[in-house]
Amino acid sequence: xxxxxxxxxxxxxxxxxxxxxxxxxxxxxxxxxxxxxxxxxxxxxxxxxxxxxxxxxxxxxxxxxxxxxxxxxxxxxxxxxxxxxxxxxxxxxxxxxxxxxxxxxxxxxxxxxxxxxxxxxxxxxxxxxxxxxxxxxxxxxxxxxxxxxxxxxxxxxxxxxxxxxxxxxxxxxxxxxxxxxxxxxxxxxxxxxxxxxxxxxxxxxxxxxxxxxxxxxxxxxxxxxxxxxxxxxxxxxxxxxxxxxxxxxxxxxxxxxxxxxxxxxxxxxxxxxxxxxxxxxxxxxxxxxxxxxxxxxxxxxxxxxxxxxxxxxxxxxxxxxxxxxxxxxxxxxxxxxxxxxxx
Numbered sequence: 001x002x003x004x005x006x007x008x009x010x011x012x013x014x015x016x017x018x019x020x021x022x023x024x025x026x027x028x029x030x031x032x033x034x035x036x037x038x039x040x041x042x043x044x045x046x047x048x049x050x051x052x053x054x055x056x057x058x059x060x061x062x063x064x065x066x067x068x069x070x071x072x073x074x075x076x077x078x079x080x081x082x083x084x085x086x087x088x089x090x091x092x093x094x095x096x097x098x099x100x101x102x103x104x105x106x107x108x109x110x111x112x113x114x115x116x117x118x119x120x121x122x123x124x125x126x127x128x129x130x131x132x133x134x135x136x137x138x139x140x141x142x143x144x145x146x147x148x149x150x151x152x153x154x155x156x157x158x159x160x161x162x163x164x165x166x167x168x169x170x171x172x173x174x175x176x177x178x179x180x181x182x183x184x185x186x187x188x189x190x191x192x193x194x195x196x197x198x199x200x201x202x203x204x205x206x207x208x209x210x211x212x213x214x215x216x217x218x219x220x221x222x223x224x225x226x227x228x229x230x231x232x233x234x235x236x237x238x239x240x241x242x243x244x245x246x247x248x249x250x251x252x253x254x255x256x257x258x259x260x261x262x263x264x265x266x267x268x269x270x271x272x273x274x275x276x277x278x279x280x281x282x283x284x285x286x287x288x289x290x291x292x293x294x295x296x297x298x299x300x301x302x303x304x305x306x307x308x309x310x311x312x313x314x315x316x317x318x319x320x321x322x323x324x325x326x327x328x329x330x331x332x333x334x335x336x337x338x339x340x341x342x343x
Contacts, residue, residue, distance in 0.1 A: 007090060010270050017268070017275025021282055025297050033246055033298030041245035045306045048238035050314075052231055053079050056120075059227035062220055063116040067108045077318045078102050081329075084315020087272045087308055089330050097329050101322070118208050119224075125263075126168045127228040131236075132260045133162020139253035150288070154257065161260075169225075176216040179209040235259060242306055246299035248291045258284045277304050 057075035064070045082098030089097075099113035136158025175182045186205035190198050239262070240255040250258065258281065265280025266273045281300035285291035291299075319325060 010090070013268070014270035014275045017270065017279050021275065021279045021297065021300070024293055026294050029294040030298045030301070033295050034302055036247075037298075037302060038245040041241045042302070042306065045238050045242040045245065045303075046310055048234050048241065049307055049310055052234050052238070053083070055227060055231045055234060059224055059231065060116065060120065062224050062227065063119060064102065064108075064113065065220065067112055067116075068106055070102055070106060074102060074105055077322070080311065081315045081318050081322070081324070083311050084319070085326065085329050087312055087315075088326050090271070092269065093330065097332070100332060101324075115208065122168075122172060122208075123224060123228045124232070126165050126172065127225065127232050128260055128263055129161040129168070130165035131229065131232055132256050133158045133160075133165060135253050135256040137162065154288070173218070173221070175209065176221060179216065182209040232259065238306070239303065242303045243285070243299050246302055247295045248285050248289070248299045250285070250289055250291075254289055257288060272308060273304070 053076060056079045057072055060079065061070050061072060061075050064075070078098045078101040081101060082094035084094070085097045086092050086094030095117055096114065099108075099117055100110055102108065103110040103113045136155055183202060183205045187198075187202060190201050193201070236252075236255040236259050239258055240250055240252055243250040243255070243258075261280045261284040262277060265276040265278070268276030270276055278297075278300040281303060282293070282296045285296035285299065286293055316326075319329075
């Protein structure tokens with residue numbers, strides 16, 4: 001798919017999602033909700049945001065350890081810059097830029113560093129599903145009083161999520177112990193594909209296998225998983241405090257449910273996660289917690305801004321210190337992808 005066509009299509013999708021998000025909004029009421037937000041709770045939300053970057057950096061150092069020692073400051077700077085770049089540049093470019101910064105500074109193989117990012121995303125998915133299942137089975141996220149039938153359905157979904165997470169962790173452990181098994185399995189499954197797509201999938205499988213090999217030590221994988229739990233607890237806390245700041249009466253356990261919906265919304269590859277993030281929050285807050293539509297819209301806008309604006313400012317400042325720019329990073333991503341295509 002030509003890059004210009006992908007950009008146009010995703011931009012159109014973003015505007016469509018924003019239109020859906022705002023279709024029943026009373027903008028005057030939304031502005032009133034935003035204007036009267038609790039500044040103290042918003043500051044706590046920003047503090048949670050930068051705490052997540054510290055936790056991400058600590059976890060990433062654990063996963064990079066087989067490649068060499070990475071100072072915490074370097075891992076933190078690369079993490080913040082990577083997220084800022086993903087907000088601005090297309091195709092989740094920050095996922096490539098983050099390991100590139102560390103590889104450039106420490107002399108690592110960029111491909112080897114990138115595989116740790118792939119494993120991070122796998123750990124994130126397993127952790128979110130496991131936490132959702134545990135909290136929904138053990139705590140009432142505020143649904144029972146609203147709709148007992150809905151509460152029962154969500155608890156069933158939580159049980160399924162927990163089972164899926166346990167199965168996912170078992171798969172991770174299996175392939176971490178036997179990294180050569182994944183490329184063989186993928187090669188067997190994709191043998192019917194044309195050579196080009198088959199080779200591309202094969203290289204991706206090899207990259208994942210290499211990343212799993214870097215954490216095949218059960219102790220290291222356990223530490224990384226423990227930091228993943230800390231990370232997503234802090235993210236849930238950020239969602240909770242910002243929601244409360246905007247008048248959305250969200251119980252603490254309910255933040256886990258909204259967090260999972262936001263993970264789905266962010267997966268929609270629109271620029272800066274605009275549209276998908278907002279609509280996922282609005283739907284979750286109104287459907288599951290009976291929030292007023294305008295309060296939910298205001299909270300979604302502010303929650304996104306709390307993550308977007310400080311990250312962009314901090315990322316731009318850190319890039320300037322590193323002698324980098326978004327344009328430079330965009331060229332590096334394009335060059336890396338071109339090399340991968342012609343490898």
